[in-house]
Amino acid sequence: MTGNVKTSDKAPNGFEIIPSGINLLNEADSPLPMDTTGKVEAELDTRLDSRFIDLRKPGTNAIFRIRHEVLNSVRKYLSSNNFIETSTPKVVATATEGGTSLFPITYFTTEAFLNQSPQLFKQILMSGGMDRVFEIGPIFRAEEHDTRRHLNEATSIDIESSFCDHFDVMEILENMISNVYSSVKQNSQKQLDELGIDLEIPEKPFLKLKYEEAIDIVNQNSEEELVWGDDLGTSAEHIIGNDVFERTGQSHYFIIDWPTEIKPFYAMPDENNPEISKSFDLMHRTMELASGAQRIHHHTMLSERIESQGLNPDSFDFYLDAFRFGMPPHAGWGIGCERLLMTMLGTENIRDVVLFPRDRRRLSP
RNA sequence: GUUCGGAUAGUGUAGUGGCCUAUCAUGGAGCCCUGUCGAGGCUCCGACUCGGGUUCAAAUCCCGGUCCGAACGCCA
Numbered sequence: 258m259t260g261n262v263k264t265s266d267k268a269p270n271g272f273e274i275i276p277s278g279i280n281l282l283n284e285a286d287s288p289l290p291m292d293t294t295g296k297v298e299a300e301l302d303t304r305l306d307s308r309f310i311d312l313r314k315p316g317t318n319a320i321f322r323i324r325h326e327v328l329n330s331v332r333k334y335l336s337s338n339n340f341i342e343t344s345t346p347k348v349v350a351t352a353t354e355g356g357t358s359l360f361p362i363t364y365f366t367t368e369a370f371l372n373q374s375p376q377l378f379k380q381i382l383m384s385g386g387m388d389r390v391f392e393i394g395p396i397f398r399a400e401e402h403d404t405r406r407h408l409n410e411a412t413s414i415d416i417e418s419s420f421c422d423h424f425d426v427m428e429i430l431e432n433m434i435s436n437v438y439s440s441v442k443q444n445s446q447k448q449l450d451e452l453g454i455d456l457e458i459p460e461k462p463f464l465k466l467k468y469e470e471a472i473d474i475v476n477q478n479s480e481e482e483l484v485w486g487d488d489l490g491t492s493a494e495h496i497i498g499n500d501v502f503e504r505t506g507q508s509h510y511f512i513i514d515w516p517t518e519i520k521p522f523y524a525m526p527d528e529n530n531p532e533i534s535k536s537f538d539l540m541h542r543t544m545e546l547a548s549g550a551q552r553i554h555h556h557t558m559l560s561e562r563i564e565s566q567g568l569n570p571d572s573f574d575f576y577l578d579a580f581r582f583g584m585p586p587h588a589g590w591g592i593g594c595e596r597l598l599m600t601m602l603g604t605e606n607i608r609d610v611v612l613f614p615r616d617r618r619r620l621s622p
Numbered sequence: 623g624u625u626c627g628g629a630u631a632g633u634g635u636a637g638u639g640g641c642c643u644a645u646c647a648u649g650g651a652g653c654c655c656u657g658u659c660g661a662g663g664c665u666c667c668g669a670c671u672c673g674g675g676u677u678c679a680a681a682u683c684c685c686g687g688u689c690c691g692a693a694c695g696c697c698a
Binding site (some may be wrong): 265266267268269273287288289290291292294295296297298299300301302303358374396398400401402403404405406407408411413490491492538544545546547548591592593595596618 | 650657658660689
């Protein structure tokens with residue numbers, strides 16, 4: 258449309274165009290798959306089937322502009338703290354950590370898998386003298402989970418840093434989270450307004466709750482009878498999250514001092530008490546956001562840990578070799594980008610913050 | 623994977639055996655009105671997830687399939 262733009266008190270936006278010409282660029286079919294004006298809600302499933310229309314709604318659009326701001330501020334923050342961005346393979350020969358199921362694919366004539374985490378590769382880089390690295394990329398999990406907070410393809414923000422322990426990287430993590438919140442508040446206020454969100458920046462430092470304290474909270478506040486060594490289930494996470502929130506008014510906190518047995522093989526056992534590992538989870542009141550640890554940097558110890566978790570060290574040669582020629586002590590973490598966004602914006606479903614989510618039932622669009 | 627719940631116009635919904643040739647909103651088509659609003663008024667259009675069963679009678683009850691949601695499990 259061409260014409261003169263005039264200010265007008267009566268126009269909803271404060272201005273209007275007095276047209277002198279209209280040129281039809283392309284016609285739209287009718288009816289539309291859903292309403293874009295906010296008069297009639299559409300269910301998530303309907304919206305995802307027609308993302309191209311859904312994205313025309315200001316609220317949906319705002320989410321993805323904020324997502325950009327989150328990733329942009331993560332890159333800026335980590336870069337300015339001497340981390341360099343890396344890209345590691347998503348097509349891999351073996352399971353990363355053994356725990357979760359992987360998607361098998363055909364790679365020419367052999368079987369390969371989609372990677373569940375850049376973990377092993379970023380550790381290899383530590384041996385190569387790339388002292389501080391980060392990666393933002395897709396991870397794939399073949400778990401048949403069916404919840405509001407799981408995806409089969411997610412975006413992971415990962416760091417690894419040499420000459421650091423778990424406390425050092427926890428500090429980087431909480432600083433980064435705080436920085437992301439500030440950046441979004443500063444640069445995406447229009448989008449936050451569109452979503453009706455008054456963003457509160459989490460207070461630092463985040464509470465550090467010991468695993469054994471977390472267990473006590475659950476046992477005191479519920480019917481559950483957890484014993485040392487048990488993993489924390491969903492309802493336990495909620496009980497702990499609510500307890501922390503009531504006491505501190507904060508949604509973010511760390512759980513530290515996890516039993517070595519329930520953490521991945523590469524987590525460093527505590528020197529004074531090997532039953533406990535130098536690992537942590539970053540929790541939000543509603544769910545787990547990140548996990549990290551100081552890593553084992555001794556070849557022999559690592560090889561033994563792989564074996565004791567029922568895995569075959571031979572299939573980890575490509576990884577273990579990096580520990581034989583001078584691996585510095587190092588630590589790192591990985592945080593789910595979608596969970597970070599979801600908890601920040603308070604969306605009901607993680608699929609709300611992914612353009613084209615992949616879950617157990619959805620492979621298209 | 624387990625348990626529970628659901629599926630009605632393009633979209634979101636009402637309807638728990640006969641009053642359903644199925645409600646309302648939004649949308650579309652048309653007419654009227656109108657400096658502004660999600661403009662308004664009127665007319666019309668458009669749907670019971672699929673298959674089987676019960677019954678004189680099924681959107682409604684029963685069985686199975688498909689799809690969807692929630693909690694849990696698993697995990698980030």
